[in-house]
Amino acid sequence: AAPVAPSEEAGSDTAETSEEAGDAASGPFTIGVSNNFVGSEWRTQMIQDLEEVNAEFMDQGLTNELVIENADTDAQGQIQQIQNLMNRGVDAIIINPGDVNALNPTLEEATAEGIIVIAVDQEICAEGVYNVVIDQKEWAKTSAQWVAEAMGGQGDLVLIEGFVGHPANEARMAGVDEVLADYPDITVVGRDTGGWDQATGQQVASDFLASLPNIDAIWTQDGMAEGVLRAVQTANPDEWPVVSGEARAGYLQLWNEVLTERPDFTTVGVVNPPGVGASGLRVAIEMLQGGQVDEAQLAGSCGNSLYVPVPYVVTSDNFAEYYAEVEDKPASYVNDGFITQEDAAAFMQ
């Protein structure tokens, strides 16, 4: 069913093919996608967004069907994914990297061959690679700032993070630390990892609630937020701690449920849009058509990132509006958003 016939693509002289593709601004281009983790709905939505946007391009005769390498795998496996994409002679690779450094040498080989590589969701520093991401640090600062203010700038705070050592987690925690530096009266009384896993988050939060009396607030992120809120709901202490949330349908639905019992409940959900993948694809198409990235707009620690905006933040003020959108969605649905082709073109010189 896939229109990418292996005989055409994996033909004898792949290197030449891709070089040609490098300068030629005509399609149709073949875009490869490398995703190292399928255990999350977020990634699913990322892939769906990619397919949706690619369908547009296919209609315009710009691209072929996406070549998607999608499996739960480690750095080694993702290197193999990239190599396979290269060996098939794709013109561009959209990658959600599972490791900040490990893929760099391989990706640099790809860019050296003239393949356009766009890393999404996760910033990496490989030469010739452009990142299309949200600013993870800013993302975390938004909710941390909200929590700090909701605490009135003082009290006992518990942090539940994703995976210690995981780059996105590290960037986020750096943001949190930055915010907390401005609030000397906030004491971090507990810190643990929930592995971005709702059940673990729920267990860890239960442990904290039972063992540390009088927690004033819990800051957490992503899918763990729902677990944390459920733990608070189950433990039901006399005074509920302030909790940070997220913007997934499931969380908003739980938020709504809690509101029926406690109308004064308040929390925050910062969207982390899976649409960054599609945004990355749009940028890649611009580049394939000869666009040069505007250096002035590059940001990030290695100066190769294009930040796409966080679409919106859900707070008590606009809760009703966003809840209405996801009321009937599956729990894993994320309020999403990706940039338009004009936005992508604006990234070019």
Added chain:
Amino acid sequence: MKKVQLSPPLLALLLAIALFLLGGVLAPGFVNVEQAINIVRLSAFLGIIAAGQTLVILSGGEGIDLSIGAIVTLSAILVFRIVDGQNGMVLPALAVALLTGFLFGAINGLGITALGIPPLVMTLGMAGVVQGSILVLTQGQLVGKAAPIMSTLISRPLVLGIPGVIFIWLALGAVMWLLLERTAYGKHLFAVGVNRTASRLSGVRVPRTVLITYALSGLLSAFGGFMLLGFTQNVFLSLGERWLFPSVAAVVVGGTILAGGKGSYWGTMAGALVLTLISSLLTAVQLPEAARQIILGVTLLVLLSVYGRQRALRE
């Protein structure tokens, strides 16, 4: 003439109580009724998921079930999807989940008995197959909703502030005891675990017993997935994974011999308590993640050396 010997389940239980009290010393506020209930509740999920693992390990022949995590996930996803928020659908959904778990378990059993694939790799491969089936089934989209009655009966306090899952766990304990000690299947299971030739020559249908055991393990894992859904109310694709190795550890800490043929589910229950306590305790004492992992590893080693030792070559 004999030294006073504590049975492993009892030893593990005493250890659990000691750990709990230790928690009170290390982290003031750790010892209270709420926390005790919380810990037993968390143990219950591990304990329920480890029930099938207990049977499989008892069956010997290097028996181990590494597909438990994936089946837990699959079951939760199935229930999530079928129930879709309706209380009335809980029982049919449970039935479908149990049947599915049973079938996948039975395939494990077939591969192990008929094709002679070592259990470790067979069930590992099956974990991949189940995970793959989940992806094909859901296409990555988890549609559905847990029913309110599930959280009421499972995770919310039911009687005297004790959540339903604890009662269900105790009931499962009784059922497992009956199954192991008061049915022909149970007796055959122990026999098969000790010596398959002798069992066969005594008229026990060994492959059938093994097959049923893996199928039951699948079924019990599916039940575990159902219970877990009652706790998390939500599913995700890696829901069951993190319970896999703890389920083996709980069985072993509970004194069941990995070689098979000797052990009990009471032991596994005590083992689940011990493991949950250790991890809760490590959460309560604030240490960096690295240190916590090291301490968890060392603690497990110490526990194993207490009663996980094998016979000496030279006596």
Added chain:
Amino acid sequence: MSRFDFRRLNARHPYLLALLLLALALAVNYLLQPNLFQSRVLNSNMRTFLPLMILAAGQTIVIITGGIDLSVGAIVSLAAAVLVTNLSPDAAAGQIALIVLAAAGVGMAAGALNGFCVAFLRLQPIVTTYATSFIFSGLALWILPRPGGSMPQQLARTYRSAAPLGLPLGIYIAILLIIGWTFLRSTRFGTYLVAVGGRPDAAYASGVPVTWVRFASYVLAGLLAAFSALALTLLTSSGDPRMGDAMTLDSIVAVVLGGTRLSGGQGGVAGSIIGVAILGLIRNIISFANVPTWWQTLVDALIIITALAAPGLVRLLRSRRQA
């Protein structure tokens, strides 16, 4: 008579089935990807398979003596952490040698802890190495709290692209591993490994130092895990505190695919190396066969299960025919 011969054949050529599977996988992969045997493509494949090949070699030794090591992946992470935190992109040869030695020492020390617990304290291997894997992961996280670090660039380039005589470096290293094993197997220690895995009590009564042999097998596995970490960090030019975790179970599957008996006493490293190649080729095949996204995991698992089932299927068919 025929049952007898089959047994003998099996004992003589435990790799036979693995070789057949490899040939099949190569053929299918070649059909789907005609540039498979181009030096560049071959190289890119070999350099990614190699870390797991080295790791599986160590796992094989442990499994042959009747043990199993669930901590090898964590040892890779630990050794990798040691390597990347101490090596700069332009490290001098002397320093490189020193740090590699240090990493090898760390790997062996980790293996020694496993060996001590399993051989001297007589703890059950599966749960023991599961427990020690936490210790090693914790240490890795301690040394390298977040992904990063670096490797000597020159060396990394060599690892990634050297191809003496047109063949990828990885093939030479794999062959070296097989030669090393063949030599080991021809020494007295090699016989010990098999004897201990076959029947430890009998080996003991025959004067084989069973405890030390078991201990040594874990130390060897630890050492090879450290070398695996070296290959992996050269491939990635960086480290990650959990970079080896996912390799543990793969290493076991590869060992079994390679014809080594999981209960010990039979098998060899060459089979495991073939096993790793088979696993890698399956991924290529899935990629080049354009398997729809959501089916990839399932197809991968089904192929692996079928490969694992192959010996059993052969046996079943044979007995059918005989009956």
Added chain:
Amino acid sequence: MSISLTARHIVKRFSGVVALAEGDLTVDGGEVVALLGANGSGKSTLAKIITGVLAPDEGRLEVDGQAVTFSSPQGAIRRGITAVYQELSLIPDMTVTENIWLNHEPMRWSVRVDRTQARRRTEELLALFQGAVSPALMPETPVAALPPDEKQIVEILKALSREPLLMILDEATASLDARQVSRLFKLMDAWKADGMALVFVSHRMEEIFRVADRAVVLRNGRTVGERAMSDVTERDLVTLMVGDEPSAAAVAQPDAAQPVDPSARPRLQIDRLRSGRVHDVSLAVHDGELVGLGGLRGQGQDDLLLAVFGALPFTGKMALAGEEVKFNHPRQAVKRDVAYVPGERGSQGLLLIRSILENFQLPSWVRYGTPLKMGQARQDAAQMGASLRLVMASLDAPVSSLSGGNAQKVVLGKWLLREPRLLLLNDPTKGVDVGAKAEIYQLLEDLRRAGTAILFYSSEDEELLNLCDRVLVMQDGRITAELSGVSLQKENLVAASMGAVEQAGDQGGSSS
């Protein structure tokens, strides 16, 4: 070079159980000492302490007058002490050569094993048993592929390959046939002449009188006496072995053969059965008849019994009480009231770490309903234990805590609980001591009187002669002679078996 070894006051306990209370033994180069004792009297334990496999709790070992402590078998090996272990010390997946030379392989450049030389020297060793083993026994045969008698021979050669000064043979003849035993004895004579010291453990009196110079007797882990073979009788030794208990040595003599009604349908009728090593067997066993299977070891007797029990697939016809059956699992045989007592007690008959109760009831659990009526099961097992005069701590004690004879009673008892109509026995007194043997004989006799059909293989001619109504002699998978009534004489039995040997010798042991 010659050796003199003395073991003094050796004590060995296994988690509270005293295996050896006071073991004493002296043996010098150039003599054969028989080590005697009932099951569980500590013979093997003493042997393993001498070879360093077990550590003694008390007592001392002296080699050439000097006290020694062996911290491992390696220590004993260095002093020239080896053993043929009762449970064998062979690694199944290694070849005959690898097994024989394990840990003292001929080396090349002192790192690599010299395979050529090892193979050559293995052939030299195998030549010692030439004609008594099948030609398929080659240096590169994996041990797992060998029948029990050839495994035993490899074990003997393995001990011999060390060129020991002292060799202990722990029941080394138990699985050998007559020809192999006599070859071994010739070799032992030669070794003795060379000055080797030999300790010989066996339950067979005639063997002991054939080879031993002296006998040391153990009873309940205590050395109770030492006799020169020249001035002792079998009776004396048995008395020493069993102590003051009433002598049970005499084999129960059956009454004159019970009249079997030949017109009745036979309990078991086999027609042209083929399976494994059984090539073509037809026979019938009637109710109340005790039919013996004789012949040399490994002539298909095992496989015949297993096939009848449904544990081996077969071709041919089989009928139980006139009804044709085709079992493909032992369970089906069990349901038709057939029972099988295997030859390998530990590995085939018992669940060693489980309780006596569970072992008794293993074939019968399904009859106790769901949930199991444990009270009833326990009561039945206790009754059976009592009627077998089983010596045990309690029904909940593990079977591994029983002595050999008592463990064998459990194997029998678990089938008697099912009241079988056809009882298949595979050498049920192998390695069972005199007292327990007599009880087992009595039991068989009682069963026969009660109308049970019994098919009974024994490696001991005396048993067949004294117990059976008829004996079918097997050779090369076929029944070659039937002895009954007046023809049931030792000479005939031996001749029938030996005659077969002569024939088989030419064909080169085509039995494998």
